[in-house]
């Protein structure tokens with residue numbers, strides 16, 4: 524008797540060891556001893572990587588190049604804004620490269636932005652994802668696979684071994 528071989532498919536919990544490089548520089552990684560766990564088919568990872576992993580089995584390794592459009596999107600010049608300093612508290616002291624969380628006062632929605640220029644009475648901020656426009660290269664290995672539980676499917680994410688932790 525041989526068990527049916529599990530492969531990466533929708534609604535599977537995938538354990539993934541990976542190294543992410545951009546322009547030859549390593550930006551992020553997860554070791555086989557502490558892999559990333561995610562739920563396939565629920566947009567938890569970038570679409571280009573999710574598609575590339577489909578059909579792989581435990582122990583399989585792959586080098587994947589994901590274009591920006593299938594990763595964090597193209598860089599959008601329109602996503603750069605000037606914000607007057609009087610919109611901030613008096614003690615606000617922005618520095619080039621600061622990551623800010625800015626709340627839309629009308630909708631309450633919070634946006635991540637990076638300070639790209641500090642002017643006398645305003646700052647220029649960039650709302651693009653830091654990896655927008657970048658081609659990502661992943662070296663991946665599937666280190667584990669299991670079907671998701673009912674709860675995990677209902678929530679659209681993986682629950683830890685110790686039950687429900689978010």
Ligand code: ZN
Nearest residue numbers: 678680682687
């Ligand atoms: Zn949950």
